Amino acid sequence: MRKFIFSTIGSVGYIIKYGCVAHCTFEYVGDFVMCSGPSMEPTIYSDDILLTEHISALTQRISRGDIIIAKCPTNPKQQICKRVVGLPGDKIRVGFADSRIVPVGHVWLQGDNTNNSTDSRSYGPVPQGLIRSRALCRVWPLKNASLLTN
Amino acid sequence: MQPALNPDKDQADYVFLNRWAIKSNEIRRGDIISLISPKDPGQKIIKRVVGVEGDLVATLGYRKEIIRVPEGHCWIEGDHTGHSMDSNNFGPVSIGLITAKASCIVWPPSRWQLIHSFLPDSRVPLNLVSKSIIGIVQF
Known part of the structure; x- marks a missing residue:
């Protein structure tokens, strides 16, 4: 009985430990994102799965032409996937x-599918x-697997 | 944020920032929240929520005198009017920038207290003011 309790505590400890590691990885290093919607066609189609990294967002090293995932400014529960077209100071x-001139601390985002x-x-x-x-x-899909950075 | 926080110039208050309180994105007027500055993503600022989406706010020195807070945004102001870099300077901010709600002052011990929601009467959004006037008339 005692042995059983100890082994339960042990496995709960393992679950918590690996849960923390997974959380930190997905929060600060990189994760997978499934995109839906037509706005980035023909680069990304609906239901494609992307590998993303958080390091350049955390260190603020975003450059023109990058495809980024951001929180939607008008609805914080939604995320958007767009291309960075302008950095602060750029004229759009x-x-x-x-x-318009992009203000300090902002970026100009556009989808590749300009009409939609x-x-x-x-x-x-x-x-x-x-x-x-x-x-x-x-x-994903595997047959279209490709790099999105250039 | 004087005088709610740091009433003494030379003594800094430490506050407890509660991240769970804003998980549901329910921001209430009068709350003190911390957010990423829209002007400099490396900077965090702490302000009071004055208006939530749809509110009509009378601004103090913004380019429009009265503004309707757009969808998914809120209007934030520091308590030390005129000495604060807030929505009167950069306009309404997106709710997505908010990181946490300040729920209590933890240091120094003489200032231990919960932070309650509070909005000065002079800063209540106009859409609520007119409603309360109607209420008084009916009363």
Whole structure:
């Protein structure tokens, strides 16, 4: 009976330990994200699974052209997957003649599918603090597995 | 955030930041919250929530005098009006930037207390003010 109790405590300890390791990895190093929606076609299709890394978001090393996962500025429960088009100080053309300058601490996000994407053109520049991670490669479907960085 | 926090200039208050309180993204007016600065992602700031989405806020020195807080955003202000880098400077902030709610002051021991939700009457959003006036008339 005593032996049984000790072994239970031991295995609970293992579960907690590996749970903590997994949590830290997914929170600070990298994780897998499933994308849905048409906004990043033809680069990413609906239901593709991406491997993302959090290190460049935490150290604020995001560059132009990166595909990033961010919290949606208008709905904190939703995440968005877009391409960084402009960094602070960049001049972005909006529409025909209008142009906007990306303010300090923000980025300009756009989907690759320009005609079917809700992005910075509708909600404006996005604060860098909302960026969660940067997409590295597509891992699913296997036949389309490819790097997304260039 | 004087005088709610750091009432003494030379003594810093330490607060307990509760991350679970904002897990559901339910932000209430009067709460003190910490968030990532929209101007500098490396900086964290601590402010009071004045308006939540849909509220009409009378601003203090923003480019519009009255603003409706957009969807998914809130209006935050420091208590030390005029000496605070807040929504009056950078506009409404996205709820996603909020990291935690300050729930109590833990240090120094002489200031041990829970932080209660509080909003000065002068800063209550206009949509609530008009409602309370109607309430008084009916009363």
